[in-house]
Amino acid sequence: MPTLSDLVSDRTDLTDADLEWLHALVSDWQLLADLSFADLLLWVPLRSPEPPQGEADGQGAASGWVAIAQMRPTTGPTAYPEDLVGKVVPKGRRGLIDVAWRERRIVREGDPEWGSGIPVREESIPVRRGAKLLGVIQRSTNLSSARTPSRLELTYLQSASDLAQMIADGRFPFAGQEPNLVRSPRVGDGLIRLDRAGRVTYASPNAQSAYRRLGFPADLVGESLGAVTTELCDTGEPMEEALTALLSGKAPREVEVEARGSVMQLRTIPLVVGATRIGAIVLCRDVTELRWRDRELMTKDATIREIHHRVKNNLQTVAALLRLQARRLQIPEGRMALDEAVRRVGSIAIVHETLSHTPDELIDFDDIADRVITMAGEVSTPETRVTPKRTGNFGVLPAEVATPLAMALTELLQNALEHGLANRFGTLEVLADRYEAEGGSQDGPGEGAEDGGRVKAKGEASRLEVVVADDGVGLPPDFDVESTDSLGLQIVRTLIVGELGGRLEFRRRPSGGTEVIVDVPLDQGRRRPGPPRP
Incomplete structure (x- = not known):
């Protein structure tokens, strides 16, 4: 399914600033869907090959529409179980959308339509940023379970109507005031409606229960929410800003309060219709656990x-x-x-x-490798005058890989300095390379370059190859790592092959010297020896 950004860039004439506004709207429009008990579809006009003069700013008639985002309610049945993102309709196919775009107003006319055997009430809300129209929200309500609404539902619907008008006026979403907590409260968590003075006109049962857990046993209706919350959370310590001001409904804010061992998350959303602030809605959620x-x-x-x-x-x-x-x-x-x-x-x-x-338990191993390499260089004999160096990046490794790898690297460096480069000048280099093993990625090689059984990773690598190379005297003619009596090399083999499920290989360099190849899997949940390198 194409993303909102892809659809906007490929199908429309909207600018980057328009796209940023739509992203902010879509990131927060679950609120409108839940308050409305309705599905939301965001339609934007298709790109015109040559926009008529005076209509390039998005104010003229649209030649067609493309759906770039969709949201279903969590408070009621959906009207559209199928995904409609990416759907294109010509001008005239969605009459209410055309009218809302042309007349720049919310359109609620028309009898319920029947789609997929269920009655659906359609409404259209123009989306505006400043003076510019960006698109139209189609609000579709499933009326199959229609009944006499409760007071809670009436409050939801009135709040949804006010919020829709704010979208049509370009006052929502709030510029620079996106929800900033890990998970903002939702409509079903608890909703409180305030008047202009910050007094509660309605509190949902969940909201009332949350305040009872904070220690307020009475009904919230008629109370000043800021004053009540401040009294409950008064610890005698100075606060950055009074809760009374935070919860007055004059500005969009998010805050957490704590009292009697309970923690509640609050989000205030001012309601401004026309040029008048009529009140606010406050979403609350008990986040004690x-x-x-x-x-x-x-x-x-x-x-x-x-x-x-x-x-x-x-x-x-x-x-x-x-x-x-x-x-x-x-x-x-x-x-x-x-x-x-x-x-x-x-x-x-x-x-x-x-x-x-x-x-x-994740470690940036480059720093550890540099310290191990420096430590090896410091203990080398003065006659060798060898300064080891690192090429490539180890990256971030889990602790269960980092500890044995650090020990193995220490042993290999020390072995090269004591035997390969003993009493002579030379070079000692550590080369690190993370790569995706062929067939090891569910996403496939992508655009990576193949290299004999290896695929360079475009995303997350699954293996790490480390080469310790020197230009010293080279390996003895009868060298065999499995039968060697060197304690250091036996430790390396045990760590790399036995503990990490990797591969250890010693090779003579054509130009003289030795290189040791260590190849280990980074997915330690599936430890097994790596494929032989050609």
Whole structure:
């Protein structure tokens, strides 16, 4: 299904500013659909090949219409179960839309129409931005379950009528005042209608219940909503702005209030018809459980970060103890073994230090790789004079990949410095590449470039390839990583192949030296060895 932006750019003459206004309208028009108990369809005029002079500003007759957005009510039955976005109709096929566009007014004339065997009442609301008409909203009400409306429904319908007039006058949506909380209250969560003075003229049962949980047992009707809410939430602490002003209905605002352990979310929507502010509607929602869960998650996140911080400190303490012990040893082999243990513990501590500063278990591994590479360069012998460098990006990795990968990278760098580049000048480079394995993406290769069993990712990569390359003495003729007695290489093989389900390969470089290829899956829910690289 095409998006609103695609339809506007491909089919209409609307500008970027018009598109931004329509996006703001569509992001908030669930409110109108629920208050109206009706489906909403947004029609905009089709692009004219050569607009007549004086009609290019959208004020003249339209040659046809295209539906660019659709919304169904959550408070009543839908009139259009099928999707109509992208539908094109010629001029004259939707008479009420043509009239609303031509006469720049809300059109409610006509008897109910019968579509798909159900009676539907059609209304058309012109959409205006400033002095410019952008389109028409078709409001379709399913009348199959028509009955005598309750007071709640009458309040909904009156509020919907006022809101529709604001759209026709270009006063809704509010410029720069889009809903800014995670989830703004909906009509069904609770609705309060205010008069010009900010007093309650109607409160839905859900709204009344929400205020009872805050500690107000009486009926809200006739009360000043701002004064009542301020009294309930008075903690003795200074507030940024008085709730009385916030809930007066003079400006669109969103706020959360808390009292007696309950948290309520409030959204104020002024109602301005013509040039007169007639009152406001206030949507309210009890979010106590949501905020309790948010606080629990924040507490858990803080606890996890503190654990990582303490683990890092403990690992650094262990490394310091091993370093002290190494200085006391007179046996070179024992001192070397302890120095290697210090480096291994240090690489794990780097990961936990990074995790202690992140809100989740995802790590920007580029920083860790740079620190591991720097650490390897610092402990290299002065005779080698090798400065390792990194090419490419590791990107963000999950913690279960980052920890073993950091240890493996430390071992490979140290092995290259001690054996491949011992007592000679040379270069040591770490190359990182994230890619999408062929057949591993549900979205397919897209526009990526194929490379022998690999597809460069256009979206999220599924594998990571790391190459540690040097131009040193190269591998011994009889080298076999599976039978080597090197503890460091055995650790690397266990981590990459056994723990991460990846692939480890050692190759001689044609120009001299060695390159080690590490290829690991990033989807650790499906760990398995990667396909052999040609």
